[in-house]
Amino acid sequence: MISDFSGKTAVITGAGSGIGAALARRAAAEGMNVVLADIRFEDAAMVAAELGDGRALAVKTDVSDAASVTRLADLAWDRFGSVDLLCNNAGIVPGGRHRKVWEYTLGDWQWSLGVNLYGVVHGMRAFVPRMIAAGRPAHILNTASVAGVVSGSGSACYGASKHAVVRATEALYAGLKEVGAPIGVTMLCPGLVATGIFDAERHRPAAFVDGDGPVLESADLEAMRDELYRNATTPGEAADMAFAAIAEGRFYAFTTTAFDAAIRQRADDILARTDPSFEDILAMSRLDAGLDRGRGPS
Numbered sequence: 001m002i003s004d005f006s007g008k009t010a011v012i013t014g015a016g017s018g019i020g021a022a023l024a025r026r027a028a029a030e031g032m033n034v035v036l037a038d039i040r041f042e043d044a045a046m047v048a049a050e051l052g053d054g055r056a057l058a059v060k061t062d063v064s065d066a067a068s069v070t071r072l073a074d075l076a077w078d079r080f081g082s083v084d085l086l087c088n089n090a091g092i093v094p095g096g097r098h099r100k101v102w103e104y105t106l107g108d109w110q111w112s113l114g115v116n117l118y119g120v121v122h123g124m125r126a127f128v129p130r131m132i133a134a135g136r137p138a139h140i141l142n143t144a145s146v147a148g149v150v151s152g153s154g155s156a157c158y159g160a161s162k163h164a165v166v167r168a169t170e171a172l173y174a175g176l177k178e179v180g181a182p183i184g185v186t187m188l189c190p191g192l193v194a195t196g197i198f199d200a201e202r203h204r205p206a207a208f209v210d211g212d213g214p215v216l217e218s219a220d221l222e223a224m225r226d227e228l229y230r231n232a233t234t235p236g237e238a239a240d241m242a243f244a245a246i247a248e249g250r251f252y253a254f255t256t257t258a259f260d261a262a263i264r265q266r267a268d269d270i271l272a273r274t275d276p277s278f279e280d281i282l283a284m285s286r287l288d289a290g291l292d293r294g295r296g297p298s
């Protein structure tokens, strides 16, 4: 775990937008060198230019590609000599979240698992052995999601990838403890954060396009989404919560308590061996967005 960030180096994937860009800004404000990795290089380069003064490096990286992430690690170590904070943060949501689990295309599954799960896997495989070998205090932040700890029929492709990220991140925490490495782990589980993630479909790489092509949301679903995200947590707030957890060496960093009833209900059903009852996630999203003030978070 690291307590003093100044002069240390952070590598952040998905740093061209949203939570990743906010993590990069916060890292720079803490006096860190920042390596900004994104498949959309121009976006990462724009954030890097804003951070300025030669301590920010943008690297075009496709986290779904192992070789691309290994190259990122090589460039980070070559340029700054150490990596003290790794944020495996890049993520996508395929369109058509109202679809049933059997209706997603193979491309949807490959893209979701490729970026959300394999992005984290490639990050761990390329960076963790080198961070352990360095023997320095360090920290790894994996961005999972509330979608990784709740369930139900909606957004199944994304949710399955995030459930897998939760499992891998818990194993990272336990494994590092077992080998006695001075490396802390934080699992960031955002609720609703006002970012560009629901436009990810518009940037889906050709390799993952199949069937009828991109599935864009209907106008009424887009309107509902816009309403939900208008008052959502800002990326800056999410980054501040992440950095607070990193500084305290805390594993769980949830941006909201609005989904706690669903987390509890799922665990209770499993322990009672009752059939799943799945709390209404949409109602909780409205609560997270501040649209349902009548019902306080549990």
Ligand SMILES: NC(=O)c1ccc[n+]([C@@H]2O[C@H](COP(=O)([O-])OP(=O)(O)OC[C@H]3O[C@@H](n4cnc5c(N)ncnc54)[C@H](O)[C@@H]3O)[C@@H](O)[C@H]2O)c1
Residues within 6 Å of the ligand: 013, 014, 015, 016, 017, 018, 019, 020, 037, 038, 039, 040, 043, 061, 062, 063, 064, 089, 090, 091, 092, 115, 143, 144, 145, 146, 147, 189, 190, 191, 192, 193, 194, 195, 196, 197, 198, 200
């Ligand atoms: N916004 C939310 O409500 C929310 C909620 C829960 C979890 N999350 C998670 O937060 C993380 C950040 O998402 P965000 O909301 O900031 O979204 P965002 O779309 O604003 O940012 C994601 C970034 O990842 C990049 N990216 C996509 N595919 C990539 C690839 N193959 N390789 C490298 N970079 C790639 C995109 O170009 C983009 O810059 C994701 O893991 C997401 O699942 C977001």
